[in-house]
Amino acid sequence: MLDINLLRRDLDTVVARLETRQSPQPFLNVAAFRALEAERKDLQVRTETLQARRNALSKQIGQLKGKGDRAAAEAVMAEVAGIKAELEAAAARLEQIQSELHTLLLAVPNLPLPEVPVGPDESANVELRRWSPTGGLGADPAPLPFEPRDHVALGERLGLDFETAAKLSGARFAVLRGPIARLHRALAQFMLDVQTTEHGYTECYTPYIVNAETLRGTGQLPKFEADLFAAHKGGAQGDEPPMYLIPTSEVTLTNFVRETIVPQAELPIKLTAHTPCFRSEAGAAGRDTRGLIRQHQFDKVEMVQIVHPQHSHAALEEMTAHAEAILQKLELPYRVVLLCTGDMGFGAARTHDLEVWLPAQGRYREISSVSNCGDFQARRLQARMRNEQGKTELVHTLNGSGLAVGRALVAVLENHQNADGTITVPPALRPYLGGAERL
Structure with a gap:
């Protein structure tokens, strides 16, 4: 607010x-x-x-x-x-x-920071840097020496099943069986381990269903109710308040400090969680209808930081690097983009998107979005710290994907595919897959 x-x-x-x-x-x-x-x-x-x-x-x-x-x-x-x-x-x-x-x-969004480029949509975003496992910083992705298959064709032989999911739930859901399910689990475990053991985040397990006050605190309500899945519409007489499935664990993790005065010595607070995320994808009709890119249910390893107001700019750069580290360890080409004013999320003052290269599409696609919200969420949450003078002031909050598990799965399949349709397992993931080098 x-x-x-x-x-x-x-x-x-x-x-x-x-x-x-x-x-x-x-x-x-x-x-x-x-x-x-x-x-x-x-x-x-x-x-x-x-x-x-x-x-x-x-x-x-x-x-x-x-x-x-x-x-x-x-x-x-x-x-x-x-x-x-x-x-x-x-x-x-x-x-x-x-x-x-x-x-x-x-209903009023956050104000973009002065350095954010002005523009109507993603066409005005500014690339900050790119990286490739074959060329390092500044390098373009190396082309595959054969015609790449997309992740749907690659995934079907590994247990990716949209037909059963449609029977169970409808469009924009997926069933994973066998090797691809294990790969999905391995990615999530790998991401959590890196964020906790190398980057200093505390792993959390949080509810997947929350009340409206929790969603108001981070800005999903009231403006974006159409994007949420209501899990509870009230009691027999309709007299109980609604509950909602979380669209991201940013919601639960950031609300840890709601109506709290945090001792300055405890900052920064760095939290991570692996959860499913539920989104109705309102307004996404006709977009990414093939595959795993845009699903109603997907998994994400989230990063949240609660920081001193003077340190949020540095924290944004740090969190961006934490997401980049995952991509580099998975040997996935990517770029970092500064979003323009017209492409930013509701609560963000500045956002860095990480976009991973997908050979079958021949383009970069978003896999992480890291945002500095300043005191925007904290004012809604009444999340404060006590400063050097003993007075209370609002903290700053940041959030980002570290990473979206389903999109990382897509990127691993497409970038590490072989001509025969097998997948070379990145070395960083092999300990999570019993040492397997190929799927």
Whole structure:
């Protein structure tokens, strides 16, 4: 959530920056915000005037009683009672206005940092670097010496089954059997081990079903309810609040610090978890209908950091490197891209996407997105730290994939395929597959 004082100080500038995200800008009802703010200011001025009048009249009551002028005292007391009623009404309306302003702000995305390139969509993203196992930093992927098969054709002989999944659940689901299921598990275990033993993250196991307050804290609600799967619609009478399947463990891990004051000495907090993720993919009709790229259910190893506000820029670079390390150990060509304003997620102030090379598609595809959210989520969560002066201030939160397991599976199949359709297992994964060198 944005600091409302930013909007109060310079609403036009804030709106102009928001409009660089998407056009037209659908995030804030500016007219409603101006009207509520004007009413709020009027009520506060009126309240201060009434309070001053009430205080002055209260002194008069004592003076009049002291003089024995009972009638005059009662008249003043009646006026004080009327002021009290007016103050109560003003307080109730102020509370309602604050609630309406809060509701407006919940739909407003984060402000892009000044260095984020302005652009309408992914065409304006900026490549920061690329890497290839054959050429290192700056190198393009080496072409395969044969016509590459895609991961669907490669995966079918290893146990990738969309037909059974469609029978069980419908489109955009997959069943993995035998070797490919084991490869999927190996990737997740490998990622967790690297993040915990080499990068200092604490492994966590979290719920897969959460309440609405948890999703509001990280920004999925209220704006993106259509993207969620509701797991519970209420009791027999519909009187219980809804529950939702998590779209990512960023939601649960970041909420660990909700309504908490973290001692500065405990920062940074670095958390990781392997969970399934559930997304309705609203608006994705017709996109990536073949294969594992865009599924309703997929697995991800998530990284979350809770940091001192002064350290979030450095933490973003660190987390990007942590995701890159996985790709390099798996010997997968990739590039790092700085997202433009029009391609960024709702809660992000700056985002780095890691895109892995897929030979069958002849293009890079996103496999990790690492974002610095600044204090945007922390303000919604009321997640704070105590600074050097003993005062509380909002922490900064960051999240990123380390990595998306299904897309890593796709990349391993396509990049490490052989002409006969077998897959060479990257050396880093072999200990997780009983030493197998080929699948």
